[in-house]
Amino acid sequence: DGGITQSPKYLFRKEGQNVTLSCEQNLNHDAMYWYRQDPGQGLRLIYYSQIVNDFQKGDIAEGYSVSREKKESFPLTVTSAQKNPTAFYLCATKSPPNRGKSYGYTFGSGTRLTVV
Amino acid sequence: SQKIEQNSEALNIQEGKTATLTCNYTNYSPAYLQWYRQDPGRGPVFLLLIRENEKEKRKERLKVTFDTTLKQSLFHITASQPADSATYLCALPRTYNNNDMRFGAGTRLTVKP
Numbered sequence: 001d002g003g004i005t006q007s008p009k010y011l012f013r014k015e016g017q018n019v020t021l022s023c024e025q026n027l028n029h030d031a032m033y034w035y036r037q038d039p040g041q042g043l044r045l046i047y048y049s050q051i052v053n054d055f056q057k058g059d060i061a062e063g064y065s066v067s068r069e070k071k072e073s074f075p076l077t078v079t080s081a082q083k084n085p086t087a088f089y090l091c092a093t094k095s096p097p098n099r100g101k102s103y104g105y106t107f108g109s110g111t112r113l114t115v116v
Numbered sequence: 117s118q119k120i121e122q123n124s125e126a127l128n129i130q131e132g133k134t135a136t137l138t139c140n141y142t143n144y145s146p147a148y149l150q151w152y153r154q155d156p157g158r159g160p161v162f163l164l165l166i167r168e169n170e171k172e173k174r175k176e177r178l179k180v181t182f183d184t185t186l187k188q189s190l191f192h193i194t195a196s197q198p199a200d201s202a203t204y205l206c207a208l209p210r211t212y213n214n215n216d217m218r219f220g221a222g223t224r225l226t227v228k229p
Contacts, residue, residue, distance in 0.1 A: 004159075031215060042120065042205070043160075043219040050215075058216075090159050094215055104150050104162025104207075105217065112157075 003027065006091050006108035012116045013078065013085060021076045021111045023091035030096065032074040033105070036060065037088040046089075049074055078113065086115050118143050120220040122206060128226045129196055137191040137223045139206035145184040147213035151191050152205040154222065160205055164191075196227045 004025045013019045025032065031050050035043040045058030049068040063082025068074055078085045089112075092105040123138040139149070148167045152160035166173045166182045166189065173180045179192040193200050203222040210216045 006159075033216070035219075040125070040221060042221045045210075045216065045218070048216055092159070104152065104165060105160070106162070107159030110157070110159050 004091055004093060004106060004108035006089075006111050008111060009109070011111055011113045013113060014116060016080045018077055018079050019113065021078065021089055021091075021113070023074045023076065023108060024072055025074075025091075025093050025106075026072060027093055027095065027106060028071070029093035029106070030071070031094040032068070033092045033094070034058075034064075034066065034074070034076045035090045035092065037090060037110075043090060046076065085113055088112050118146075118208060118210070118218055120206060120208060120218060122204075122220040122223045124223055125221070126224045126226065128228060131197060131227055131229050133196055135193040135196050135200070135225055135227070137204050137225065139189040139191065139220055141187050141208055144212060145187060146208045148209065149180075149182055149189050150207040150217065151178075151180055151189075152207060152219075154203045154205060156203075160219075163204075193225075196225075198227050198229050201226050 007022045033048040034046040037043050044060050046064050047066040049055040052071050055068050065077045090110050091108040095103050119142045121140045129135050150165045151163045154160040164180050166180045177194045181190045203224045205219050205222040207217040207219045210218050
């Protein structure tokens with residue numbers, strides 16, 4: 001089945017530690033996105049990539065980094081500079097319009113990151 | 117910047133009734149608007165997209181309206197069922213017609229049997 005795989009499902013980070021969240025897709029979509037979700041808030045865009053070897057900062061990129069070396073993979077690193085990293089992280093892809101029809105995002109099942 | 121407001125953090129209704137959720141936005145009117153469903157601990161699932169020139173869109177028991185004058189979209193679930201209980205998110209493009217979306221905080225719907 002085509003889809004997005006995020007791993008791990010749960011992740012615990014110690015103070016001062018960098019951690020990397022994995023996002024892999026086999027949908028052959030060019031565009032990939034990382035969002036952060038906090039209780040009572042909408043999803044906030046961290047980084048996005050429209051094509052391999054290119055990515056752009058979203059609304060809350062500080063303390064995060066990404067890479068896009070392969071079409072299938074868009075890992076997110078939460079660095080020690082991110083002071084409040086506890087949140088639910090969601091990776092998404094978007095297919096290009098087909099015959100004038102646009103589609104929504106396809107999301108992974110998320111990674112819940114907790115600082116301990 | 118664009119602000120998205122989904123009225124009422126939570127909505128409780130009786131099974132069989134119609135649920136109506138509201139999404140209001142400020143500033144520019146987007147070329148389209150999307151609605152998603154999210155279950156606890158899961159990623160959102162895309163439901164419907166409505167364009168600025170479409171007043172209404174339907175999919176099975178779902179109906180979405182888009183009023184660019186009021187800057188508002190309404191999301192209706194008719195003949196609601198307990199299985200419809202979830203959080204529903206609306207999303208708009210970050211600029212008029214691009215692919216990068218901004219999401220509302222969502223409305224948590226509970227359908228009681």
